[in-house]
Amino acid sequence: MNPNENSGAQEAPKKNKVFPIILSILVLGGGTFGFIKYNHSQHHEETDDAQIENNVSPVIPRIAGYVLEVRVKDNQMVKKGDTLLILDNRSETIQVQQAEAALASAENNLHVAEANTSASKASISSTQASVATIDAQIEAAKITLRRATQDYERYQNLIKDRTITQQQFEQAEAAKQSAEKQLTVLSEQKVAASRQVNTVTAQSNATGQSVGVANASIQQKKADVENAKLNLSYTVIVAQADGQLSKINVQTGQLVQPGQQLFSIIGSETPWVVGNFKETQLSRIKIGQKVTIHVDAFPGKEFNAKVTSLSPATGARFALLPPDNASGNFVKTVQRLPIRIEFDAADEAVKSLKAGMNADVDVHLD
Numbered sequence: 045m046n047p048n049e050n051s052g053a054q055e056a057p058k059k060n061k062v063f064p065i066i067l068s069i070l071v072l073g074g075g076t077f078g079f080i081k082y083n084h085s086q087h088h089e090e091t092d093d094a095q096i097e098n099n100v101s102p103v104i105p106r107i108a109g110y111v112l113e114v115r116v117k118d119n120q121m122v123k124k125g126d127t128l129l130i131l132d133n134r135s136e137t138i139q140v141q142q143a144e145a146a147l148a149s150a151e152n153n154l155h156v157a158e159a160n161t162s163a164s165k166a167s168i169s170s171t172q173a174s175v176a177t178i179d180a181q182i183e184a185a186k187i188t189l190r191r192a193t194q195d196y197e198r199y200q201n202l203i204k205d206r207t208i209t210q211q212q213f214e215q216a217e218a219a220k221q222s223a224e225k226q227l228t229v230l231s232e233q234k235v236a237a238s239r240q241v242n243t244v245t246a247q248s249n250a251t252g253q254s255v256g257v258a259n260a261s262i263q264q265k266k267a268d269v270e271n272a273k274l275n276l277s278y279t280v281i282v283a284q285a286d287g288q289l290s291k292i293n294v295q296t297g298q299l300v301q302p303g304q305q306l307f308s309i310i311g312s313e314t315p316w317v318v319g320n321f322k323e324t325q326l327s328r329i330k331i332g333q334k335v336t337i338h339v340d341a342f343p344g345k346e347f348n349a350k351v352t353s354l355s356p357a358t359g360a361r362f363a364l365l366p367p368d369n370a371s372g373n374f375v376k377t378v379q380r381l382p383i384r385i386e387f388d389a390a391d392e393a394v395k396s397l398k399a400g401m402n403a404d405v406d407v408h409l410d
Contacts, residue, residue: 089329089407093380094319096339098399099311101285103128105300106278107136118291122283122309129294129306133279140272147265154258178234185230189223196220287311314389315397317349319405320359320380329354334408335385341401348388351407355382 109131116128199216202208287309294306317337321329329351337347358379360367367377385405387394 087409089321089325089409090405091319091321091325092402092404093321094317094337094385094403094405096315096397096399096401096403097318098315099285099287099313100399101287101309101311102305103281103283103307103309104303104305105129105131105281106302107131107275108299108301109133109135109279111294111296111298111300114292114294114296116289116292118289120289121312122287122289124283124286126283127280128283128289129281131279131281131300133276136272136276136279140269140276143265143269143272147262147269150258150261150265154262157258178230182227182230182234185223185227189220189227192216192220192223283309285309285311310399314387314394315399316352316387317385317403317405319383319385319403319407321383323358323379323381326354326381328409329383329407336406336408337385337387338404338406339397339401340403341398342393342396345393347391347394349385350388351383352386353384355384357381 111129112132113130114128115130116122116126122128196216196219199208199213203210203213290308290310292307294300300306317335331351331353333351335349335351337349339345339347358381360379387397
């Protein structure tokens with residue numbers, strides 16, 4: 045037998061010992077990794093569907109106008125009350141002047157109405173005094189008539205006995221007739237004076253109403269002046285909050301309209317995170333739980349935070365066209381609920397976070 049053939053037959057049964065070692069390491073590592081993940085899932089809820097949020101205040105003009113001056117630049121920091129834009133205010137200035145002129149005219153009308161009212165009151169007093177004088181004259185005329193009537197009746201008896209002369213009787217009769225006419229004239233004068241009192245009183249009431257109308261007109265004109273001044277103030281657009289400006293999408297000479305969003309102010313307040321968790325993850329998430337956040341823009345940095353509130357509805361409910369499962373075409377989709385998570389205010393690095401950045405959220409359930 046060939047010696048070389050015997051040596052080859054003895055080496056064939058040898059096995060590679062490296063493969064079992066590698067397989068064992070892989071199985072052990074996979075099992076360890078799986079156990080760690082399982083154990084982590086029992087005490088944590090995670091999502092990578094999260095973004096940094098902050099207050100965004102839109103800069104919107106309240107009146108139409110041409111931009112006269114732009115006083116800010118892209119990404120500039122501003123304080124509340126800082127002037128951002130100035131619109132051409134010539135039209136609004138003219139409106140203020142017109143409103144002030146109308147107010148002055150209304151005030152002048154009030155003075156005229158008040159003067160007429162004073163004159164009417166004086167006229168009423170004068171006519172009432174005239175009526176009182178005529179009343180006194182009528183009483184005196186009645187007394188004179190009564191005496192003249194008594195004399196006339198007495199003279200009638202005397203003339204029959206021829207105790208008096210015919211001339212004396214005629215004089216008594218004339219006195220009686222004169223007293224009657226005097227009383228008639230005074231009665232007619234009283235009627236005329238009473239009518240004058242009624243007329244003057246009506247005129248006074250009318251002038252009083254004119255004063256009321258003039259006062260109402262003044263109030264309206266004052267409101268017009270305030271409205272014109274308010275529109276004039278709107279030609280200066282100021283920052284409504286502290287923060288940083290976005291890109292300035294407006295140029296000098298551009299016509300802007302009321303309600304048109306020109307640019308935005310990103311608030312300087314501490315930002316927060318909105319994490320969108322699946323509805324199947326919500327059963328164990330509670331307000332106040334500790335949260336660890338990793339932001340893609342700052343790899344390796346951990347931010348401490350806590351859960352502060354849960355949305356009252358899923359994100360789909362706030363969509364422009366929310367899903368309506370009553371249509372019959374129902375496909376069950378796992379919904380996500382936004383959860384507000386606020387950072388630890390003591391961490392200075394939070395100020396470097398920008399709205400819209402992506403983040404990974406890890407909620408500690410214990």
